[in-house]
Amino acid sequence: MRVMVLVKADENSEAGALPDEKILAEMGKFNEELVNAGVMLAGEGLQASSKGARVRFDGRKRIVTDGPFSEAKELIAGYWLWQVKSMDEAIDWLKRAPFDQTEVEIRQVFETADFGPAMTPELREQEERLRAQSEQLSKAGKR
């Protein structure tokens, strides 16, 4: 199964504070362990919400608001995607992350089979094709 690991923002990440060498080294070591164990699928840091925006949907209207967004507790600063056997395994891995004072959420990712009958055979085929194509584009972009 796949899980998304959502690292919550705080005042520092929202201020655009960059990680120092010590944290980068510790996180690098942790990421390396995840890759070696075949758990790591993806991981990125996100720029502060001051560089972002929100789009609200109201019927046909689209209301755009520029960041920053005040409720920093629910904002995300980064994420991983992990391949694991269970939520327990994901939690065990996460407990080893070199965080201090951070809050992290683990969420199960929908697999195509999870959608049930709403994901018709045609839609399923389309979904698998989209994933394969976007993966190609994603790998082409990686330096």
Place this chain on the structure above:
Amino acid sequence: MRFMLLMIPHGYESAAAGTLPDAKAVAAMMKYNESLQRAGVLLALDGLHPPSMGARVSFAGGKPKVSDGPFSEAKEVVGGYWMIQVRSKEEAIEWAKRCPGSDNEVIEVRQVQEFADFPPDVQEAAAGFSELQAQSGQPKGS
């Protein structure tokens, strides 16, 4: 530039385990997903099961503490995301506006940190990160 479009469906924070989107919503969203792919901007996308099937780990004082979902204090949660490659934040916002979202939904648009965004000394300390990214696979879920 890469952006994440984070789908925030209000009410999802209290959705029961096993909650599924209906067929009409899935079909409409797949059309949108297809348009992202045809435009050559779609890098990745996923839907997330509700927080009632998730967990949180807090690291106060470096000690991990686990709580099972749902999370009563959460006023909003992420329901899914798209990762797109575009030329500007404005273009990312335009794509977000085209999503067939419903009245109770919000999409947050966030710029992804690229290695080159960091100053030289930080890049040096993070040397090897790009290789790590290249090495991490994308095995399909079952």
